[in-house]
Amino acid sequence: MLETAIDKEWWRGAVIYQIYPRSYQDSNADGIGDLNGITSRLPYIASLGVDAIWISPFFTSPMDDFGYDVSDYCNVDPMFGSLADFEKLVSAAHYLGLKVMIDLVLSHTSDRHPWFIESRKDQTNHKSDWYVWADAKPDGTVPNNWLSIFGGSSWQWDSRRKQYYLHNFLKSQPDLNFHNPDVQDALLDATRFWLDKGVDGFRLDTINFYFHSESLKDNPALPPEKQSYNTAPSVNPYSYQSHLYDKSQPENLDFLRRFRALLDEYPAAAAVGEVGDDERGLQILADYTSGGDKMHMCYAFDFLGGGAPTPNKVWKAFHDLESEAPDAWACWAFSNHDVVRYTSRWQVAPDLQDNANRLHIALLLTMRGSACLYQGEELGLQEAYVPYEDLQDPYGIEFWPDFPGRDGARTPMVWDQTSTYAGFSEVKPWLPIPEEHLFAAVGLAEQNVTSLLNHYRAMLAFRKAHPALRKGTMDFDRTDGDVLTFVRSHEGDEVYCAFNLSPETREIPFDGNTIEPLDHKLDFYTEVDNDLLKLQAYGVFFGSIKKS
Structure with a gap:
């Protein structure tokens, strides 16, 4: 029997379908999606013509930020199933020709992770410097002016150590200290664990947040005319600063080289990094993907926020990337679990919405680079309105009503318009399903040869038929x-x-x-x-x- 040649560059030009597991398919009637639910829907995903799936976090977690607060990097939260369920998912995906990428959240953990529980005991324990700790100023105030993306200071006082710890997100998500080689080693061990489980790669969350400046200098103010709201909404003062010292530090390049070296030990593992930086996103993308020794690809927020693409905006993104690093490789996305769905973000007249949706997927799939699709965008789902009493996202709860948070992009997938809960679950889902989403359900779209869903399939087939669109x-x-x-x-x-x-x-x-x-x-x-x-x-x- 002839062995199939391994394509080490399968990722170059690949199309990756993002799955938010809580909202994809519930298999055990608890109102929350799970791994077995994803496995049952893999034939549908394969029918789209994508190359890989990216599964948002399913690790053990108290779920303060729905899995992006990890308390055990090497296990599955019972809410989603078991390690055996994950192994079945990988096997089924590979049988269907789909690569499996999983979301690694390395910049921070949950405050209930054993590492942090040990670290916060005192200032002398063996994990005392695994997180970013700092003394208060003489007057007891926070060490500097750094801000959290989720609002307020990024420093939280801990009464046990009588020090502040850094958290770029929720206060229950303390930042790991990447300046400590032992921390890097532990995270690389967790990465190897999943590679040995058969995953084909990773999406690295907040990849430019790994390192902070040890000087703890204050970030300078950003002039109003330079403020952008792609990384954080306008109601959040996070955008008032130029984030020179709390993220995007040069030391990160050496860690990314270590990470790439580990991936290179495996036949064809690949990684895509999320770059959250409004000022220098494309420059960082170029730095992190150039040279062939760091990330395979990254995506910035150029098309994940703000207005719709314009000819000049598209040209400038590629011009700037080419100027920074001609050999860099981008992975473009128009929607994900953190931003308003692009069908709502880039509003057009209702009678032109379908044409606009078809144009935007055509543009995404023909730009040079790889691409990420977010579940439900193939159905043209609009951002859902979620009433305050149904909100789950702590981000939205904090800034309601001016910023409703991310729940509107996370409502359950709609499979069957005739089912009470759209075929997602037999019981009330964790987030409500908008009635208007039912009219875009997969069951209806499958019956219409001219539906947006079938247009996605046609575009993906067209891309595969033309090497120029994948690698040219x-x-x-x-x-x-x-x-x-x-x-x-x-x-x-x-x-x-x-x-x-x-x-x-x-x-x-x-x-x-x-x-x-x-x-x-x-x-x-x-x-x-x-x-x-x-x-x-x-x-x-x-x-x-x-x-x-």
């Missing part, structure tokens, strides 16, 4: 006004991509050249002649250019 170069043509055009090329395969990012019809002249459509099913255009392409509102065209 990207040469921009038009980047001004409302029209964006570029050419993807790879070893003789060439795809011309045109997008009308506006609600008005636009024309593109071709100066005597002729164009030939590559796939009529994916195009939204009203007329194509030898030297003129007319794109309707949010129109898309894929073709090849024949030079005159």
Whole structure:
């Protein structure tokens, strides 16, 4: 029997489907999704044509931040199942040709992790410097002006040690001290545990938060005109600072090299990092993915916040990335579990929403890089309204009503419109399911050959059919006004991509050249002649250019 060659670069150009396990499929009627539920839905995921799944945290946790507060890195929380259930999931995914990536939260743990319980006992125990501790100022106030993404100071007083500890997120999520090599070793051991369980890679949460500056200098103020609200909402003063000292430190590069060296011991393991930095996101992405000895790929928040993509915004993102590191590799996403779904964030007229949804997935899947899709976006799900009394997210509870938190992007997946709970569970789910989501359920979409779901499948098949779209170069043509055009090329395969990012019809002249459509099913255009392409509102065209 011939052995199948291992593709060590499967990740380059891969499309990764993100699963938020609490909200994907409940298999044991407790209202919360679980690992066995995911396993039961793997054939659906495989039918989309994606390459891999990324599962948000399912580790043992008190669930203050729904699994992003880990109390045991090497076990499954009973809420989600068992290690045996996870092993079955990996086996089933691999049988269907899907890679499995899991979310590693290395920057911080739960305050109920045994490491922190030991560390906080006193200032001399063997784990006393596994977390970031600092003395109070002489007047008893916090060590510096660093702020938490979840609001307020990032320092919390601990009466046992009579010191403050650092937490970039909830006060129950203390930050690990990466300046201690023993901490790094312990985290790498946990990484190896999951690699030995058969995972194909990792999504690294808040990858640029690992190290802090040991100087503990105050962060400088950021002028109002430079403030951005991609990482934190405008109601949070976190965006008032230039975060020079509390994250994105140069020492992180050496740890990422250690992490990559571990992954390289395995046949084809890969990792994607989340870069949370409004000022230097693309620069950090470039630093972390260049050289072939750190991250395989990273994603920043350029398209996860703010306004819809414009031709100039897309061009600038790639221009800046190319300027920082030509060999860097990005992984683009328009939605995830932390941000408002892009169908709501980038509002368009209701009668044009479907066209806009089709354009945005076409753009995401043709830009150079890998891509992440978030569960439910293939159905065109809008951000859900969750009443205050049903909120679960501590972030939203803190800043309600000005910022409702992240629950609106985390409501359960809708499978069957005829079921009381949309086929997600037999009992009331942990978050309510909006009635309007039922009209986008998988069962209905499967019955409509022209549904957005089937368009996703067609786009993913189109991407797989063209090596240029997965691994090719990207040469921009038009980047001004409302029209964006570029050419993807790879070893003789060439795809011309045109997008009308506006609600008005636009024309593109071709100066005597002729164009030939590559796939009529994916195009939204009203007329194509030898030297003129007319794109309707949010129109898309894929073709090849024949030079005159």
